[in-house]
Amino acid sequence: MKNIENSYVLRIKDLNxxxxxxxxxxxxxxxxxxxxxxxxxxxxxxxxxxxxxxxxRIIELYQNVKISxxxxxxxxxxxxxxxxxxxxxxxxxxxxxxxxxxxxxxIYDNVALGPKYNKLVKSKKELDELVKWALxxxxxxxxxxxxxxxxARVLSGGQQQRLCIARALAMKPKILLMDEPTSNLxxxxxxxxxxxMIELKxxxxxxxxxxxxxxxxxxxxxxxxxxxxxxxxxxxxxxxxTRPKNPLTEKFVTGRIG
Amino acid sequence: MxxxxxxxxxxxxxxxxxxxxxxxxxxxxxxTVAWRGINVIARDPLxxxxxxxxxxxxxxxxxxxxHVLGSLILISIAxxxxxxxxxxxxxxxxxxxxxxxxxxxSLLVRIMIEFPTIVIGLSVYGAVLLIEEFINDLVKIFGLGxxxxxxxxxxxxxxxxxxxxxxxxxxxxxxxxxxxxxxxIREAVYSLGFSRIRASIVLSSYVKSALLSxxxxxxxxxxxxxxxxxxxxxxxxxxxxxxPDVFLNPIGSMTLWxxxxxxxxxxxxxxxxxxxxxILLMIIxxxxxxSRYIIYKR
Ligand SMILES: Nc1ncnc2c1ncn2[C@@H]1O[C@H](COP(=O)(O)OP(=O)(O)OP(=O)(O)O)[C@@H](O)[C@H]1O
Ligand SMILES: [Mg+2]
Numbered sequence: 001m002k003n004i005e006n007s008y009v010l011r012i013k014d015l016n017x018x019x020x021x022x023x024x025x026x027x028x029x030x031x032x033x034x035x036x037x038x039x040x041x042x043x044x045x046x047x048x049x050x051x052x053x054x055x056x057r058i059i060e061l062y063q064n065v066k067i068s069x070x071x072x073x074x075x076x077x078x079x080x081x082x083x084x085x086x087x088x089x090x091x092x093x094x095x096x097x098x099x100x101x102x103x104x105x106x107i108y109d110n111v112a113l114g115p116k117y118n119k120l121v122k123s124k125k126e127l128d129e130l131v132k133w134a135l136x137x138x139x140x141x142x143x144x145x146x147x148x149x150x151x152a153r154v155l156s157g158g159q160q161q162r163l164c165i166a167r168a169l170a171m172k173p174k175i176l177l178m179d180e181p182t183s184n185l186x187x188x189x190x191x192x193x194x195x196x197m198i199e200l201k202x203x204x205x206x207x208x209x210x211x212x213x214x215x216x217x218x219x220x221x222x223x224x225x226x227x228x229x230x231x232x233x234x235x236x237x238x239x240x241x242t243r244p245k246n247p248l249t250e251k252f253v254t255g256r257i258g
Numbered sequence: 259m260x261x262x263x264x265x266x267x268x269x270x271x272x273x274x275x276x277x278x279x280x281x282x283x284x285x286x287x288x289x290t291v292a293w294r295g296i297n298v299i300a301r302d303p304l305x306x307x308x309x310x311x312x313x314x315x316x317x318x319x320x321x322x323x324x325h326v327l328g329s330l331i332l333i334s335i336a337x338x339x340x341x342x343x344x345x346x347x348x349x350x351x352x353x354x355x356x357x358x359x360x361x362x363x364s365l366l367v368r369i370m371i372e373f374p375t376i377v378i379g380l381s382v383y384g385a386v387l388l389i390e391e392f393i394n395d396l397v398k399i400f401g402l403g404x405x406x407x408x409x410x411x412x413x414x415x416x417x418x419x420x421x422x423x424x425x426x427x428x429x430x431x432x433x434x435x436x437x438x439x440x441x442x443i444r445e446a447v448y449s450l451g452f453s454r455i456r457a458s459i460v461l462s463s464y465v466k467s468a469l470l471s472x473x474x475x476x477x478x479x480x481x482x483x484x485x486x487x488x489x490x491x492x493x494x495x496x497x498x499x500x501x502p503d504v505f506l507n508p509i510g511s512m513t514l515w516x517x518x519x520x521x522x523x524x525x526x527x528x529x530x531x532x533x534x535x536x537i538l539l540m541i542i543x544x545x546x547x548x549s550r551y552i553i554y555k556r
Contacts, residue, residue, distance in 0.1 A: 058448055090451030100446040104464055113460065114450035171450065
């Protein structure tokens, strides 16, 4: 029993989220195994982004949000008054749908900002090494190593998104939330990021959101299908894609809704 | 179809002519100030900038040194007080430190813009009197002898009045800057695990051009203010240089000088008023160009 508990890095129990009068997430229960790519897929408006934002508590930037239920990160409850949201966000990084590097800062500073201000490093040298490490993990180092001090806005969309991945990795998070990270990229940029995810799960657990079933099938170890704020079905990826139990799931993975 | 075209062309031509007519007085004022100001300054550039004004009736030109220095001191202290208050309040309202007080602050500051500036000067003067009275009441209650006097006319009261005039201008620009931060940028910053204070600092660097243009507008505004200084800085035609005295005595400003000398019967004083007007105009023009440039680059 103890072992099973520990193999899950994140556990979500009876989570409900209301934004204004809308009941956006309904009774979500999910257990996310460590060092996997766990994909949440579902049609537009089903609540995928809201779920990610609730996990790292960035949803608290919005007004009129009401949340019930429990979220545990390695058996520690992270969604109560006693835990500061910034501490949660340090451990749970996020990559967004629109690549959002800080355009006025340099490539280097975008990656260095988090570790520097959160005092994760002791010296400039350590910071340099961390920045290099993160950029390498994001497959970006070779493309930018000669122009680290140019502003981030000079990079292409795909490079910007990998910079955002590096920025999140530099915080050495336990979990990386990725909200449709490829939806604004061309096929080449997308496949780079898909490759990257498979490599990254060695060092971090990835929770991916997508509404492309094909992307989900390429990269996921586990999949949860969400529809209208409810988890319809969840399980190992191959099961969901080959033998879905719920007719709705089947319709989605075969591309008939979405 | 051609008739419509003709009508619209006529309208546009009309509008251009009317705007040009409207600008004539403005251009006239500008050229007059420049012409008269330059003529005065050309007679003795260093003297005008550094000398004290001539005593009434004397023939020499003298200068407006104490007023240039006074404006500099007043604007600097006012900026030191006003700019941090404005920007911090803007952060406070936008970055949501408080759901109720935030919008209230925003509303009150927007009302502040409408205050006549002479009222602000008078209020500072009144506040000094009230504080003095309160302190003296305390002195009496505790049975201590003597009477405490707080100087009313000095750079500090002047700068406080100017800071109050300045705050709404800097505040509204800063607030707009923070409000216009795209949501995805704000999320990027917060997702790095920053506290609200740290996140606000990072976001300030993102909106620094809005903050800078707010500062430029605020400074230009108080550069040209006379009314709030009448009951506070009061004006002084002489240099006060020794350390504590500077902060305890009345201080001059270029605007106060223009007000006083412009109404005087002395030709050399009036000449110096033109010089002061020209210097102010130039400073404001430069600030205006810088702030336009910042806004344009944004
Ligand atoms: N800030 C908000 N204010 C009001 N309603 C919101 C807000 N954010 C999300 N919602 C609502 O919550 C529901 C779920 O939105 P969410 O963005 O989580 O969906 P999604 O699955 O990520 O969709 P997409 O694939 O289009 O990104 C939607 O109906 C949306 O209208
Ligand atoms: Mg979404």
